[in-house]
Amino acid sequence: MVLNTMSQTVVLGVIGSDAHVVGITILEQAFSAAGFDVVNLGVQTSQEEFAEAAVAHDAGAVLVSSLYGHAEQDCQGFHQVLEEAGVDAATYIGGNLAVGQDDFEETRATFEALGFDRVFDSETDPEEAIAALRDDLGLTTTDTERATISS
Amino acid sequence: MVLNTMSQTVVLGVIGSDAHVVGITILEQAFSAAGFDVVNLGVQTSQEEFAEAAVAHDAGAVLVSSLYGHAEQDCQGFHQVLEEAGVDAATYIGGNLAVGQDDFEETRATFEALGFDRVFDSETDPEEAIAALRDDLGLTTTDTERATISS
Amino acid sequence: MIRDERIPSDELRRIDEEIRSDWPTGADVDFEEAIAYHESLPERKRFADVLESADKPLLQPRAGVPRLDDQIELLEYLHGEGKADLLPTTIDSYTRDNEYEKAQQGLEKARETGDDTLNGFPAVNHGVEGCRELIEAIDAPIEVRHGTPDARLLAAITFAGGFQSFEGGPISYNIPYTKRHGLEETIERWQFVDRLAGAYTQRGVRINREPFGPLTGTLVPPSIAIAIGIVEGQLAATQGVRSITLGYGQVGNVVQDVAALNALRDLANEYLPDEVVVTTVFHEWMGGFPPDEARANGVISLGGMTAAIAQPDKVITKSPQEFQGVPTMQANAAGLRTTRQVIDMAIEQNIGIDGIVEEQDLIERETRCLMDAIFTHGDGDVVQGTIKAFDSGALDVPFAPSDSAKGAILPARDDDGRVRIFEWADLEMDDDIKEIHKARLSQRADTEGREQSFRMVADDVDAISDGKLIGRP
């Protein structure tokens, strides 16, 4: 794979006791193909493990996935943990964030209040998250697009 | 087919506007195989057609089939029509005799009151009706059994 | 003596005027105005074009209720929630018996009470305008489905009303549906229906015609269904019909069903004139259903699987509530979606199964025997041939209530569950073919340790509703 020299590192993981691995595997592939450096922490990742990895890899973004409906409790105090570890990164969360996601705007507000920069539902395409991250990190499409199909 | 010389003639038909033909086709085969002479009047047979055929063939039994749920109204006055035509035969009826056949004993009583000698539900095997008819006509099994498998 | 000849234009006009006077709504039919109306319809409502250009089997349910707004709601639901590609309008029983007065009473009672006092949509009573309201409200092609021996007025009104497909035929809407209508009579009536469809066709409005393939729906041997379908196709073609959909009802054995659909397609293209576009329709199991929605879903899915392999142009679906009669619209839509899911999962697999070619060859040979018998009986005229072949029993349909067919043949399943003929009566068939059937049935008898007898027939009739394909003792 041709890596883009301007690429940023993204730390990725499923928070809490959640063991849903398929989504995060797809995300890892999508962000790698889009030219990002991806550190995939896998399932059942604690808040502290996210923070440690973000510091160790100087991450530009921390992407949190949750599919089993307990995201809100798993993310309580997460941004404080990141701040204390000195992490300065964009934070995204996505997945099935609430049981019975009838009003997603309410869910979005909940997680923005917890400190996340962006909140996605489970129907979001990886491309949408990638475009958002390019925006937030000030990258142009051409910075990364060369890499998308070279694997 | 070897016809039994002692065999009796059975008139068979579906009464009223009912066009269900499968059951009566099977019955025709079963009674023929059991050695009876069968006159099959087919579907949508009127009370008068039953009576005429019974007289014309000197029938020992008249077998009425009904599957569309209107048997009771189709059979009102049937036995009077038979009597006026001078028919002296055993009369059986079988099929789906009432809509929502929850209590078959009640249905049986209704049709016995109308004059039928025997009343069968739709789950009855042809063999059961044949055995009953042999009984009613005073035939022994050996009178007819020779014929059952010779077709 | 009635023959397979095109009705002359003046005769067409004469009959048309006569039958239109049978009921007041007939007066509103104006052929020229109707042509203009059809021309105004968008492409996606043109039945023949949509069906003939599809790249996968299209799904169509059965559905008809008396009131217009209810019928619109029902079809919109089946289109939206059931994802039906083609829609039906099933006609009520009174209209099928040409009892328009009784249909009118039923319709008025339905309008007063809101109850479904008729078992279908009385299109004659709704008239041209009512039909057009339905056509305009639904964003898909709609077919008229009924069971009417004399469907002349129904055709005149529904064609003018914007319907572009019409089920039925002189044999297939006679033999399985009615006791006393003569074949000569129904052929004459249907020559008019086809001739009228042909008149529209000539003007560029291709009315699709669909003989009713399943016939009595009970263990019909494929070659009999195919031969009758071809005859009805020939009669329609003579009258100018150019879009013909031939049908076949699932017997439940996948090899035989796929082979039969292949044979139907191949023979229809061979026997029918080149200018006719032939399509095929597969009916999901028309026999008795299990009294259990879960098991019924299994029966429906086997139909979907068969359709995915044979790839007919259209599939008529069943609902899991088939056992109890008319389904709710939800159950009707569920049958559509179950079928769609199975087809869409299986169709891209290009599944090929063993033994199709051999079975297809047998079905084609049988069909040719029957077609030859018809030809011979009629000295080359298919109308006379059909009438005389049914009369002699050379052509026959099992479990036929009609006095026009002997109904003397009896089918039974062989050891693989394929439908064979146990009692041939007078059916015209080569001896070597009869021997093949006999050998197959004998194999089953050996497996079951019993003699071949009508008991097998009786057991087979109930088998699928009892949870099996073959009625083993």
Added chain:
Amino acid sequence: MIRDERIPSDELRRIDEEIRSDWPTGADVDFEEAIAYHESLPERKRFADVLESADKPLLQPRAGVPRLDDQIELLEYLHGEGKADLLPTTIDSYTRDNEYEKAQQGLEKARETGDDTLNGFPAVNHGVEGCRELIEAIDAPIEVRHGTPDARLLAAITFAGGFQSFEGGPISYNIPYTKRHGLEETIERWQFVDRLAGAYTQRGVRINREPFGPLTGTLVPPSIAIAIGIVEGQLAATQGVRSITLGYGQVGNVVQDVAALNALRDLANEYLPDEVVVTTVFHEWMGGFPPDEARANGVISLGGMTAAIAQPDKVITKSPQEFQGVPTMQANAAGLRTTRQVIDMAIEQNIGIDGIVEEQDLIERETRCLMDAIFTHGDGDVVQGTIKAFDSGALDVPFAPSDSAKGAILPARDDDGRVRIFEWADLEMDDDIKEIHKARLSQRADTEGREQSFRMVADDVDAISDGKLIGRP
């Protein structure tokens, strides 16, 4: 260093005593008394005998609720109304994590409130006596199904409690279920479980063992599932197990599924010792289900159709409510009956489909590559070989959450919907096989007019729940 060797009797006894002290109910286990109890059970409750002597695929659902009387009622319903041949008892999550105290609290709360506060039956807490009440109440064999990395106490109690079948294994209940349990650890734990089953077997009570074939349930290439099943079978056989059921989860392509079940049967008989009786189990689709019962019934029926062709010894059924999680007992029984109807209609047809032999050959060649890799990695020892092959990535499972597997390979469907490998990572495989996969995926890419990429993987994961087999753009 842990190796594939039988645990000596004294060691068995030592571990047994140790683990039985983990929870008070462990004290009630008495091996000799348990043997006598099993001997008292009627033939129709002997799992291995019933399964191995069946002449058609037996059906088994999934089901587990916390309270004993509810579990009895549930299994009676599935047996009576669902006509399940074999029954399950699914264990709750706390027990799977060896959190017996939490399971106890949940059970007590369930008893107080009547709610299902646990997602399964806490068999350890119910103890030997509770298990036996269940075994006695149900007139069919029952299997323990769970997902427990350390199932030693669960095995000790349920075996003594009269269960004669036990799902799981050191790889299949580790890799797809948990993140941090090491393979060496789970292998050691499961050697005890198998050794205990072997001890019963030696005394004439053949405990059936069933590795969990579907693994992560998401586009698992057949050869990977088969290789891991064979390894788990070998480990069980070493410990004295003599009745082994190897499993495979439907991928949805009928040819590949039938070929895989054939390959599983053939290779298992080849690789496992002669004294082991091998049976096979087919799991209906384990991936995402459509959020619609009608479509879900189509998915279930495709599974039934596949089972009718491949004829595994057992089928684990799904319910139309799969999408929403735990089904009602009615929906669970409906899934059983739909499956039964499809199998019973199709099985006597002896349907043979094209391409099975070629696909089976490919699967067998792939499996041999993986088995050789394991053998080589372990210098002939299957335990060491498995640990090292997973460590190096020579053996891998797609979408594995466990740290014990790299989870680096990625599957995708080819143009017929067969599961191929798109990203091989370090999986050990002959180059010519890799070329075959590449060519098949390239054919799909051409059809779709797009490059091969992870997008295909993502699209395929969602395809069946979206109503198709292949995730086309």
